[in-house]
Amino acid sequence: MFKTNKDMPPCAMSLADMSHNKTGSWRTFKPVLDENKCIKCFICWKFCPENSIDIENDMPKINYDYCKGCGICSNECPKKCIEMVEE
Amino acid sequence: MKLTIPGEELMGHGNLSCQGCGGSLAMRYALKALGRDTIAVIPACCWSIIDGPFPYSCLKIPVFHTAFETAASAASGVSAAMKIKGKKTTVLAWAGDGGTFDIGIQALSGAAERGDNIIYICYDNEAYMNTGIQRSSATPYGAWTTTTPAKKFKSAPKKNMVEIMVAHKIPYTATACIAYPEDFIKKIKKAKGFQGTKYIQVLAPCPTGWRYDPAKTIELSKMAVESGIYPLYEVENGIYKISRKAKNKTVKEYIKMQGRFSHLTGEVIDEMQKNVDKEWELLIRKEEFYGHTKE
Numbered sequence: 001m002f003k004t005n006k007d008m009p010p011c012a013m014s015l016a017d018m019s020h021n022k023t024g025s026w027r028t029f030k031p032v033l034d035e036n037k038c039i040k041c042f043i044c045w046k047f048c049p050e051n052s053i054d055i056e057n058d059m060p061k062i063n064y065d066y067c068k069g070c071g072i073c074s075n076e077c078p079k080k081c082i083e084m085v086e087e
Numbered sequence: 088m089k090l091t092i093p094g095e096e097l098m099g100h101g102n103l104s105c106q107g108c109g110g111s112l113a114m115r116y117a118l119k120a121l122g123r124d125t126i127a128v129i130p131a132c133c134w135s136i137i138d139g140p141f142p143y144s145c146l147k148i149p150v151f152h153t154a155f156e157t158a159a160s161a162a163s164g165v166s167a168a169m170k171i172k173g174k175k176t177t178v179l180a181w182a183g184d185g186g187t188f189d190i191g192i193q194a195l196s197g198a199a200e201r202g203d204n205i206i207y208i209c210y211d212n213e214a215y216m217n218t219g220i221q222r223s224s225a226t227p228y229g230a231w232t233t234t235t236p237a238k239k240f241k242s243a244p245k246k247n248m249v250e251i252m253v254a255h256k257i258p259y260t261a262t263a264c265i266a267y268p269e270d271f272i273k274k275i276k277k278a279k280g281f282q283g284t285k286y287i288q289v290l291a292p293c294p295t296g297w298r299y300d301p302a303k304t305i306e307l308s309k310m311a312v313e314s315g316i317y318p319l320y321e322v323e324n325g326i327y328k329i330s331r332k333a334k335n336k337t338v339k340e341y342i343k344m345q346g347r348f349s350h351l352t353g354e355v356i357d358e359m360q361k362n363v364d365k366e367w368e369l370l371i372r373k374e375e376f377y378g379h380t381k382e
Contacts, residue, residue, distance in 0.1 A: 014144035021101035021139070042090060046268060047305050049104065049112040051096050066100040070107035070294075071302030084302075 023050065027069030029084040031062055037081035044073035044082060092268050093119040099145040104137045107301025109265050109291030109308065110183070111137055113210045114146075116268045117179070117289075120275035121206075123148060125177045126165055130158040130191060132183030133217045134210075156190045158182040159198035159284075162205040170204070177279060180207040184225035185215045187288075188246050195286075199255040202283040206275070209248070209286070212293040220296040227316075228362070229355055230347045232296070237350035244362070252286040253322045261321035261330075263289040266308035270330055274321060290317045298346025307344055314341045315367040320374070327374040338363055 002008050033044075044060050045053045052066040053073060062073075074082040097118035104111035110133050118125070128151045129135050135152055139145050153161040162180035169176050182191055187209040195207060214232050215221040222232040224246040235241040252260045258281040263271040271289060278285035292308055294301040311317040314336040320329045338360045342348035351359075 012141065014139075014150070015142040017099045017147075018101035018103075018139040018143050018145035019099060020143075021103070023101055023103075026106065046090075046092060047112070049108050049115070049304070050100065050102065051098055051115055052100065055094075063100070068106045070304070071300070072107055072304055075302040076305050 022065050023068050024065045027067060027087060029069045029071060030064065030087050031067065031069065031071065031074050031082045032085050033060060033062060034081040034083070035059060037079050039079055041078060043076050043078060047072050047076050092116065092272055095119060095122075097123065097147045099147060101139075102137045102145040103139060104133070105293075105295050105301070107294045107304045108133075108137070109293060109304055110134060110210045110212060112265045112304070113208075113271075113289045113291045114181070116265065116271050117181070117208055117275055118146070118148065120272040121177050121179060121279065124175070125179055126151065126169075127179045127181050128153060128158055128162040128165060129181050130161075130186045131155040131217070132181075132186050132210075133212070134181060134183070136217060155186055157194055158186055158191050159195040159203075159205065159207060162207070163198045163201065163203040166204050178205045180205055182207070182209055183215075183217070184209060184211045184213060185223045187211075188224045188248050192251075195252075196255065199252065199257050199284040199286070202257070204282055204284070206278050206285045206287070208275075209288045210291040211288055212291050212296060213245070214293075214296050216293045216296040229342075229351050229359060231298075231350060232347070240350060249286075249288055249322075253325075255284075256325070257286060258283045259285040259321070259323055261287045262317065262319055263287055264308050264312050264317060264319060265289060265291055266305045266312065267319065267331070270319060274330075277321075277323075296347070298349075299344055303344060307341070310336055310341045310344065314338055315363050316341060318367060318370055320370060325377060327370070327377045329370060329374050334367060 052063040054061045074084050098115045126149045158180045162178050166178040213225050220232050221234045226241050227245045230241050231237045259278050261274045315334040319331045
């Protein structure tokens with residue numbers, strides 16, 4: 001990464017992001033989305049503290065690698081179409 | 088598809104926050120509002136852990152970790168360096184309530200008095216959550232913490248930090264809540280437009296310290312605003328403006344959701360309700376008074 005001394009940063013700097021840390025393993029309950037009932041309001045996307053709900057093809061998609069299973073999406077869904085299922 | 092908040096994510100995956108963390112949600116919104124051209128200064132607080140251990144960082148912007156009391160002074164320095172370099176990078180000081188209300192108050196007061204060009208956001212979870220739920224001066228009256236056990240619950244009221252910052256005559260001061268991200272993002276964008284020190288205090292409930300189900304984070308935050316315990320307002324050059332006028336919930340409804348208030352009896356709750364009503368009345372009067380002087 002650093003070829004010469006001049007390339008070195010003057011202070012400690014981060015070298016990578018945290019994506020190696022798969023926080024999905026913390027989960028006890030898993031949110032499962034019923035795509036037929038979903039009205040695409042994206043409230044679940046808006047309130048996810050881990051930003052582990054992505055928008056794919058105009059539909060929320062839960063990223064189970066990083067979802068910690070807090071259940072905010074299930075609690076806030078106006079149509080109650082996200083169910084918390086025990087792992 | 089219509090999103091009410093910006094779609095760009097500057098907070099990466101795999102952060103170390105607890106389940107249902109209000110603080111990590113607050114950071115996600117703040118970065119959405121500020122964009123990529125931002126430097127964050129983070130003192131010791133939950134976020135110095137959530138960001139990740141060295142050499143990792145889950146944020147996609149430069150982060151400067153610093154000592155507990157120095158959030159505002161370090162941000163002043165970064166801001167001065169940006170000025171010398173001729174850059175227009177936003178400098179964000181991001182501290183918890185302990186680093187703002189107690190330990191960092193002198194640095195913040197100094198920066199505010201000098202008028203250094205920074206945005207200071209305090210995510211308020213009402214105790215020292217990172218070190219194990221000790222009381223801070225942001226802990227509300229009646230609350231349980233490990234240093235104010237249920238038999239001798241906190242007997243002092245919460246420090247009104249927003250009014251302290253208003254008293255510094257800074258251009259922009261506001262309160263926000265993670266349950267209203269549109270309002271929070273609007274306030275940050277507004278703060279970015281001012282020259283000088285800007286202070287925003289955002290309520291970020293902590294499921295671990297407040298003793299409630301993580302799924303209720305947003306529900307509880309909404310309740311805090313609707314009961315008038317955490318009123319949303321902004322003070323722009325001395326002019327008060329209440330962002331959300333609805334006050335249709337009682338203190339009892341708010342506190343019965345949380346384990347940290349489970350020891351309270353009816354009399355104490357009535358007293359808390361009275362105090363909240365009084366503060367709310369005062370805020371409305373302030374809005375009327377300063378609105379009147381504007382004309």
